[in-house]
Structure formats: structure tokens, C-alpha cells
Amino acid sequence: MQKTVAVLGGGIGGLSACFHLSKSPQVSKIVLLEGDGRFGGWLSSTRREDGAVFEHGPRGIRPAGDVGRNTLNMVEELGLESEVLPVTYDHVASKNRCLYVGGQLHKMPSGLGGVMRTVPPFSRPLVQSVLKEILTSRGKEEDESVHSFVSRRLGTELADIAIDSLCRGVFAGDCRKLSVRSCLPPLYNAEKARGSIILGMLLGSGPGPDVPPSTLTKRSAQENWAQWSLKRGLQNLPEALEERMRNGGRVEVHRDTPVMGLSTNGTGWEIQLEDGTIKADHIIAALPAKALASALLSAAQPLSQQLCEIATVTVAVVNLEYEGSVLPVTGFGHLVPSSEDRGLLGVVYDSVPFPQHNRTGGPTTRLTVMMGGAWFQEVFGNPEEVTEQLLLDRATQAVTSHLGVTTPPIWSIVALLKDCIPQYYLGHWKRLENMRQYIRDHNLPLSLAGSSYDGVSVNDVIFSGRTAAEGLVGKV
Ligand SMILES: Cc1cc2nc3c(=O)[nH]c(=O)nc-3n(C[C@H](O)[C@H](O)[C@H](O)COP(=O)(O)OP(=O)(O)OC[C@H]3O[C@@H](n4cnc5c(N)ncnc54)[C@H](O)[C@@H]3O)c2cc1C
Numbered sequence: 001m002q003k004t005v006a007v008l009g010g011g012i013g014g015l016s017a018c019f020h021l022s023k024s025p026q027v028s029k030i031v032l033l034e035g036d037g038r039f040g041g042w043l044s045s046t047r048r049e050d051g052a053v054f055e056h057g058p059r060g061i062r063p064a065g066d067v068g069r070n071t072l073n074m075v076e077e078l079g080l081e082s083e084v085l086p087v088t089y090d091h092v093a094s095k096n097r098c099l100y101v102g103g104q105l106h107k108m109p110s111g112l113g114g115v116m117r118t119v120p121p122f123s124r125p126l127v128q129s130v131l132k133e134i135l136t137s138r139g140k141e142e143d144e145s146v147h148s149f150v151s152r153r154l155g156t157e158l159a160d161i162a163i164d165s166l167c168r169g170v171f172a173g174d175c176r177k178l179s180v181r182s183c184l185p186p187l188y189n190a191e192k193a194r195g196s197i198i199l200g201m202l203l204g205s206g207p208g209p210d211v212p213p214s215t216l217t218k219r220s221a222q223e224n225w226a227q228w229s230l231k232r233g234l235q236n237l238p239e240a241l242e243e244r245m246r247n248g249g250r251v252e253v254h255r256d257t258p259v260m261g262l263s264t265n266g267t268g269w270e271i272q273l274e275d276g277t278i279k280a281d282h283i284i285a286a287l288p289a290k291a292l293a294s295a296l297l298s299a300a301q302p303l304s305q306q307l308c309e310i311a312t313v314t315v316a317v318v319n320l321e322y323e324g325s326v327l328p329v330t331g332f333g334h335l336v337p338s339s340e341d342r343g344l345l346g347v348v349y350d351s352v353p354f355p356q357h358n359r360t361g362g363p364t365t366r367l368t369v370m371m372g373g374a375w376f377q378e379v380f381g382n383p384e385e386v387t388e389q390l391l392l393d394r395a396t397q398a399v400t401s402h403l404g405v406t407t408p409p410i411w412s413i414v415a416l417l418k419d420c421i422p423q424y425y426l427g428h429w430k431r432l433e434n435m436r437q438y439i440r441d442h443n444l445p446l447s448l449a450g451s452s453y454d455g456v457s458v459n460d461v462i463f464s465g466r467t468a469a470e471g472l473v474g475k476v
């Protein structure tokens with residue numbers, strides 16, 4: 001097989017697909033088409049001259065599991081090992097995660113003591129929920145909201161406070177609408193396989209993909225890493241991938257090149273760009289689902305329709321820097337359940353896990369306030385009209401009221417990330433099944449990758465790029 005493969009979208013998903021495709025002799029030409037002026041998508045870091053680094057998108061990647069090991073293998077292949085900043089499980093940022101409930105910060109219960117005792121904001125010991133969980137029989141639904149699943153198995157208090165917050169801290173989403181089957185597959189599968197989440201966690205619920213260990217994955221296991229970042233910020237990862245693509249000579253890399261439309265003659269594609277067309281035998285689409293939908297509108301209307309139904313939310317990310325050490329508590333950060341404040345999702349205490357990203361000279365505290373998500377429109381109105389000043393004021397007010405920090409920040413930056421996190425609502429799994437069936441039935445030379453489908457974490461997205469590449473050329 002000698003093929004031209006076009007990869008659409010140069011976020012971390014598209015870059016991962018190119019990285020894996022470029023290892024295969026089966027592809028004669030790889031073309032990466034990115035609409036923006038830079039690669040990396042939501043992986044975006046501001047690096048200040050005094051050494052400070054601020055993340056606008058993801059800030060920590062988990063090393064655990066097959067997808068976590070797969071990312072570390074790629075990091076090692078890119079020669080970035082010495083750039084990794086690990087955070088171990090015994091670090092305070094791994095042990096302390098807080099909830100802001102009833103106007104107060106509460107450490108999330110952990111360890112045996114935390115499970116046996118009543119720990120505010122919860123009104124009874126977690127062990128009671130654990131016992132209820134083991135005794136609750138299997139659900140019969142094909143899918144269920146995360147809130148309904150957790151209420152049924154563990155009780156409404158955990159669903160209303162802990163799970164509501166967790167969904168805000170991962171999907172910026174509403175657990176009453178998000179699908180347990182698609183957002184928390186380990187919990188869904190544990191119930192299906194073992195009849196219980198707890199038993200599923202203890203006994204396992206089946207094998208996953210086989211990812212071989214590397215020196216870096218062995219180091220992460222030996223040193224007990226809970227998460228990691230990179231010295232120059234996570235944007236260094238797409239930068240290293242872009243450099244590899246450019247120097248490897250196998251990938252034609254185009255930025256500022258939005259894909260405007262796609263048409264197919266059954267065996268291949270014609271890709272419409274702003275200033276002409278290019279041909280490809282196969283497409284790996286690592287675009288947001290809606291962007292792919294609009295490009296596909298005339299070529300595959302029913303597929304386009306399904307893609308359009310995958311919703312997204314907008315998040316306001318405000319990075320703040322304070323003089324000195326101002327935090328009254330230490331840890332990863334705190335989440336705010338929607339019952340406490342609908343618009344304020346949570347605050348990350350960035351300088352606790354990654355003090356290496358503080359400026360050189362004199363202590364500072366770096367915080368990130370995240371706002372909006374599924375509640376953006378309701379709280380802040382139209383994202384096109386909201387002002388940076390309003391978002392900055394709201395973020396600094398939250399830092400004052402939640403953390404008692406009364407001094408103003410010495411530096412700040414506001415980023416409005418429009419449509420940045422896909423929402424896997426109830427029935428997402430069925431939509432994916434229908435879309436993949438359509439692609440098969442119509443022999444469309446198209447593979448889907450990126451955060452719109454099978455997981456939003458950086459690890460999931462990198463793995464989706466690899467799966468798409470290997471689906472085409474076999475294991476590389
Ligand atoms: C605020 C925030 C915090 C996060 N925190 C974490 C975290 O701590 N840990 C973690 O694991 N994950 C985190 N994530 C999730 C993770 O960062 C994303 O899910 C992931 O980066 C998505 O990658 P992607 O390649 O699928 O999509 P994108 O990054 O959206 O890339 C898609 C690319 O396609 C391009 N594009 C769009 N339309 C076109 C077109 N018509 N033609 C050509 N190109 C086009 C875009 O410009 C973009 O570069 C976070 C996400 C956000 C928003």
C-alpha cells in the first residue's frame with residue numbers, strides 16, 4: 001500500500017496520528033493541515049522572560065494505565081525525559097484536593113480514616129456509601145447519567161457534591177447530562193462485569209490494550225508518579241512533535257491552513273483549502289466534531305448531522321500570580337459544586353505541584369481560576385460579548401472569598417477557550433456506533449481521532465491518534 005494520508009487538525013491528537021504514521025513505510029506521503037497559526041490546540045503555555053510558566057489548557061498528565069504509559073513512551077521517543085517534572089503520590093498536591101462547600105474549604109476524604117469517619121461536607125462516613133454500593137444490584141439501562149448512576153449506587157449526597165464537582169473538574173460539565181458509559185467507562189464496566197464499582201476496582205474488569213513498558217514508564221512506576229508536566233510547560237510536547245515532523249522529512253506540515261470542505265469520489269478525497277485543493281487517499285480527522293461536520297456537509301450529510309450533535313462547552317481560564325506565599329491551605333486545588341456557585345468551577349494551586357514554574361527570585365503563588373463550562377451562557381452570557389475585565393474581577397473575587405487572599409495579583413492573563421471540552425451526553429456511545437457504522441457501510445476512507453469521541457484527557461487523545469494511525473497501517 002502506498003498512500004497519501006491527510007491528517008486534519010494539528011492539536012495533540014493530529015500530531016500523535018502523524019507521529020505514529022510517520023513510523024510506517026506503508027504510507028508514501030503524510031500531510032498535516034492545521035487551521036491556526038500554531039500547532040498544539042488546547043496545549044498552550046505562556047513562558048515569561050523571568051522563567052515563570054503559565055498553562056492555559058492542561059497542566060498535568062497522569063502516567064497511570066495503558067494510555068498514560070503510551071504518552072510517556074512517546075515522551076521518551078521524543079527525547080524529552082530530562083524535561084519531565086513529576087509529582088509523586090506522596091506529594092501534598094496529590095494528597096490534598098479540596099471542595100468549597102457552604103463557604104468553606106474541605107479536604108476530600110482520603111485513606112482509611114477518611115472513609116471510616118464522618119468528614120465534612122459529607123453528613124455520614126463514606127464507608128456507609130461503600131457498603132450500599134456493594135449491596136446494590138446491577139442497573140439495567142444501556143446508558144445512564146453520571147449523577148443517576150452514582151446516586152443509585154453510592155447515594156445522592158456523594159452524587160450532588162463529589163461527583164458533581166468531579167465532572168466540573170474534568171469535563172467542565174453537568175453530571176446530570178453527562179453519560180456514565182462514555183465519561184467514566186471504568187465505573188460503567190465494573191458494574192457490568194462485577195455488579196459493583198468497588199468489586200470491579202478490586203478484581204479488575206478485563207484486560208486493556210497492551211502497551212510495552214519503557215525506561216520512563218518504569219521510572220514513573222518506581223518513583224510513584226501521580227502526574228507530570230514539562231519544564232517549559234506542556235506546550236513543549238506539541239512543539240517537540242512538530243519539530244520531529246519537520247526534521248523527519250516524512251510529513252508535509254501546513255499551518256494557517258483551515259480545511260474548508262471535503263468531497264469524496266468513493267476511493268479518495270479532495271480537500272478544499274482557502275487557496276486550492278489537495279488530494280488524499282485517506283483522512284485522519286482530528287478536528288473538533290463540529291469542524292469536521294461542517295467540512296463534510298455535502299460529502300456525507302447523515303454523518304455530518306451526527307457529528308454536529310456532539311456538544312462542547314466554553315471555559316474561561318484566568319491565570320493569577322501573587323507576591324509571596326499567600327495560600328492558607330496547600331494541595332492541588334479546590335473544586336466548587338454547582339449547588340455552591342454555578343459559574344465558578346474551581347481553582348488550581350499551580351505553584352504547589354509545579355513550583356519549578358514560578359519566576360526566578362522571590363516566592364510567588366500561581367493560581368488558575370476556571371469558570372463557565374456548562375453554565376457559561378447562564379452566568380456570563382454570550383461568550384462573544386463577555387469582557388476580560390469581568391472574568392478577571394470574578395476570578396480575583398473568588399480567590400479573596402475562597403482563600404482569604406486580599407492582596408491584588410501582581411500579574412494576570414485571561415483566556416476564553418471557546419468550545420474547548422466536548423460533552424459526552426447520554427447516548428454518546430450509540431452516536432459513535434452509528435457514525436462508525438456509516439463510515440464502514442459507505443467505505444469512507446476516514447478515521448476519527450481527538451477529544452470528541454473516546455476520552456478528553458491528553459492521554460486519551462494521544463492514544464486516539466495512535467489508534468487511528470495503526471488502524472490504517474497496522475501496529476508501528
Ligand atoms: C482548560 C482545559 C484544561 C484541561 N486540563 C487537562 C488536564 O489537566 N489533563 C488532561 O489530560 N487533559 C486536560 N484537558 C483536555 C485536553 O487538553 C484536550 O482534550 C486535548 O488537548 C484535545 O486535543 P485535540 O487534539 O483532540 O483537540 P484540539 O486541541 O482542539 O485540536 C484540534 C485542532 O484542529 C484545528 N482545527 C479546527 N478546525 C480546523 C479546520 N477547519 N481545519 C484545520 N484545522 C482545524 C484547531 O486549530 C486545533 O489545533 C484540558 C482541556 C482544557 C480546555
Ligand SMILES: C=Cc1c2[nH]c(c1C)Cc1[nH]c(c(CCC(=O)O)c1C)Cc1[nH]c(c(C)c1CCC(=O)O)Cc1[nH]c(c(C)c1C=C)C2
Pocket residue numbers: 062097098166168169170171172227315332333334335345346347348370456457458
Ligand atoms: C475546574 C475545572 C477544570 C480543572 N481541570 C479541568 C477542568 C475542566 C480539565 C481536566 N482536568 C483533568 C483532566 C484529565 C482527566 C484524566 O482522565 O486524566 C481534564 C480534562 C485532570 C483532573 N483534574 C481533577 C481530577 C479529579 C482529574 C482526573 C484525574 C486525576 O485524578 O488527576 C480535579 C480538578 N480539576 C481542576 C481542579 C481545580 C481540580 C481539583 C481540585 C481544574
